[in-house]
Amino acid sequence: MASAHSLADSTALLDIRDLTMQFGGLRAVSDLSLSVPSYGLHGLIGPNGAGKTTVFNMISGLYVPSSGEIVFDDRMINGMAPQQISHLGVARTFQNIRLFKDLTVLDNVRIAYHQHAGYNLIEAITRLGRFRRQERLLTEQAQDFLAVFGLQDRQLELAKNLPYGEQRRLEIARALAVRPKLLLLDEPAAGMNPNETETLMQLIRFVHDEFNLTILLIEHQMRVVMGICEWITVMDFGQVIARGTPDDIQSNAAVIEAYLGKQFGKGLTPDVAAS
Amino acid sequence: MKKRAAIPSWVPTLLFAALVFIAVQYASDREIISRYWSQVIVFAAVTSISALGLNLIYGFNGQFSLGQVGFYAIGAYGSALITKDFSKNPWSGDPIGALCWIMAAQIGIVLVLLAFQLLHIGDLNKSLRKTLSRTLKTHEASMICTLVTLVASALILAAGYYATLGLHWVTYRLMSALFTALPANAAKNVNFLLAILNGGTIAALVAYLVGLPLLRLGSDYFGIATLGFAIMVYTALQNSDLVIPTMKGARGMVGIPLYTTWGWAFGALVVCIIVLRNLIRSSQGRAIISVREDEIAARAMGVDVTRQKAVAFTFGALFAGIAGALYAHLYGFLHPSSFNTIKGFDPLIIIVFGGLGSMTGTIMASVGFALLIEGLRVVLPQGFEDWRFVIYPILLLIVMLLRPSGLMGTKEWGWLRAPLPPERDIPVPQRALAAQQTHNHGEEA
Numbered sequence: 001m002a003s004a005h006s007l008a009d010s011t012a013l014l015d016i017r018d019l020t021m022q023f024g025g026l027r028a029v030s031d032l033s034l035s036v037p038s039y040g041l042h043g044l045i046g047p048n049g050a051g052k053t054t055v056f057n058m059i060s061g062l063y064v065p066s067s068g069e070i071v072f073d074d075r076m077i078n079g080m081a082p083q084q085i086s087h088l089g090v091a092r093t094f095q096n097i098r099l100f101k102d103l104t105v106l107d108n109v110r111i112a113y114h115q116h117a118g119y120n121l122i123e124a125i126t127r128l129g130r131f132r133r134q135e136r137l138l139t140e141q142a143q144d145f146l147a148v149f150g151l152q153d154r155q156l157e158l159a160k161n162l163p164y165g166e167q168r169r170l171e172i173a174r175a176l177a178v179r180p181k182l183l184l185l186d187e188p189a190a191g192m193n194p195n196e197t198e199t200l201m202q203l204i205r206f207v208h209d210e211f212n213l214t215i216l217l218i219e220h221q222m223r224v225v226m227g228i229c230e231w232i233t234v235m236d237f238g239q240v241i242a243r244g245t246p247d248d249i250q251s252n253a254a255v256i257e258a259y260l261g262k263q264f265g266k267g268l269t270p271d272v273a274a275s
Numbered sequence: 276m277k278k279r280a281a282i283p284s285w286v287p288t289l290l291f292a293a294l295v296f297i298a299v300q301y302a303s304d305r306e307i308i309s310r311y312w313s314q315v316i317v318f319a320a321v322t323s324i325s326a327l328g329l330n331l332i333y334g335f336n337g338q339f340s341l342g343q344v345g346f347y348a349i350g351a352y353g354s355a356l357i358t359k360d361f362s363k364n365p366w367s368g369d370p371i372g373a374l375c376w377i378m379a380a381q382i383g384i385v386l387v388l389l390a391f392q393l394l395h396i397g398d399l400n401k402s403l404r405k406t407l408s409r410t411l412k413t414h415e416a417s418m419i420c421t422l423v424t425l426v427a428s429a430l431i432l433a434a435g436y437y438a439t440l441g442l443h444w445v446t447y448r449l450m451s452a453l454f455t456a457l458p459a460n461a462a463k464n465v466n467f468l469l470a471i472l473n474g475g476t477i478a479a480l481v482a483y484l485v486g487l488p489l490l491r492l493g494s495d496y497f498g499i500a501t502l503g504f505a506i507m508v509y510t511a512l513q514n515s516d517l518v519i520p521t522m523k524g525a526r527g528m529v530g531i532p533l534y535t536t537w538g539w540a541f542g543a544l545v546v547c548i549i550v551l552r553n554l555i556r557s558s559q560g561r562a563i564i565s566v567r568e569d570e571i572a573a574r575a576m577g578v579d580v581t582r583q584k585a586v587a588f589t590f591g592a593l594f595a596g597i598a599g600a601l602y603a604h605l606y607g608f609l610h611p612s613s614f615n616t617i618k619g620f621d622p623l624i625i626i627v628f629g630g631l632g633s634m635t636g637t638i639m640a641s642v643g644f645a646l647l648i649e650g651l652r653v654v655l656p657q658g659f660e661d662w663r664f665v666i667y668p669i670l671l672l673i674v675m676l677l678r679p680s681g682l683m684g685t686k687e688w689g690w691l692r693a694p695l696p697p698e699r700d701i702p703v704p705q706r707a708l709a710a711q712q713t714h715n716h717g718e719e720a
Contacts, residue, residue, distance in 0.1 A: 060575050062574065081579075083574055083579045083580070091576070094575075099569075103564065104693075107561055107564075111561045111573070112576040114578055115577045121554075121586065124557035124559050124560070131557070136697070139696050139697065140699065143701060150703075175576075177576075
């Protein structure tokens, strides 16, 4: 844990301290501390049930932590409503894609733009004032996002009719339309074939550089995590068991033990374990 | 990419609307259709307005509500009190008495709500407790906090009450000046317009107040709670003569002037359609729909779900109130049994039949519903009228089996359709293009 605190400097965009989530008798996350520096590409890994998605749900406000603090951009955000946290600049994708299925691709992105719409209810109903200009601006910006993700020809299709890989990309595009400072990606490569995964890795790197984002990502495919993350945190049973650069993690005995059990404590890398 | 039409979509829609209006007006003026049938057509337009409101709540926002009939009733009785006072033998002893009191009370309630909002009474308890608990014991702090919050709320309510009295004085001066300035016929029409608007706003205000606690409930529970609300309104109406004798309670309110013409009903319908369409085809409307699609994703994307639900519920009730006001002045007779829970299912049936999330479908289904119910009365032989309620459910079953998503699904016609986004050539950064190309390659492989 000493290495964890050496990272917690003043440039941290997200700082989690002693976070605990208790569901009845189950402690999904216990006394977790984690700090994500600005503009980093940070990975969060761990065996199934380690509590990774629970951490995401707490950061994005869907769960209220039982105890502990989440500081984002020098502000305490635990206990805030999800939309408030989103307004501060946190966006996320979901493990099991949660698009607005019966809406068009364009509308999916435009909904994420709602908080930047810049006109009120009266202007919308009367079509006066800022409505026309803002609505055009909003639509064009949404189209720009779609173009970046290669979805501009699909903008009028329903989200549910897109192939799986494009749905994943649309979800990332939608999250970016919130104009976040921190992007949370929950298993973006789940269910993708090696080629799609390769593209996704390029896409995440591109998004990270282009939009000056801090990214925190959960992933099971070690190829992705080891390939793009600068820092990796490993969780098991709701606690951080290791953190460091990809190289550190690959040779960390505690991590190998968590993935493969005690007898493999040394000699195998988690890369082999997960593939 | 769909092809762009040469003429804008509002042109055929406007032409169609004008054609419908003129055709019905002409037919009823020349008595091509009987007075009874033109009343049925007006009733269809009125039903459309209420059903459009419910479609906003259930079809677009996804909140299953059975309370629409309650708001319909509130609009009907509220507006009837206003016009009945104005037209003949004023029941309150003053032609504009009811109008002014209703308007003043509404503004008063809005002011109280604003005061609660602006003074953060909801947060007062929490923040005060935090400050006091540093120096006091927990139970002392919580006792003081509760007391302070209660006193503050009581003060606001009292201030609101006196504000209402003051507002009544102001509205009374304004309204009497307005009505003395107008010629008799215009005054009658202005009074009816005010009655319709007030019918709508009372219903909307009640919906907002009822919605604050109820909208926190999950979908099915919300449905049951709104059913409870509708039953409460029904019971209150049955005993309404205890408070306002002229509402006559279970005996039924009579002597309401017959102001609702095809022109009024059609005009109100058009305004409601325009408002609903503009609302749905805006960022607000998309946020409302996102709540139906996936509440959790909507929250994570920064949509204030509670606010969107409140907006949809309030607007839906506004429409129901307006429809109720028109209904009251169509037949001139109001009875609580017209607003019982069985009637409450009518708008629900209509929107499911027409397609949840389709304005076009709702209007089509409303017209179809009204014509079917009345048409069967003519077609069926004497003594078999009650078989209507066997035949139309069977028709409903057949339609639901053949078209489970209703007549129109979520499709729209003409101007009601979502406008197409502009076609643009967007320069794509080189690195993004590279990522896309490998991806497409991957898909083919």
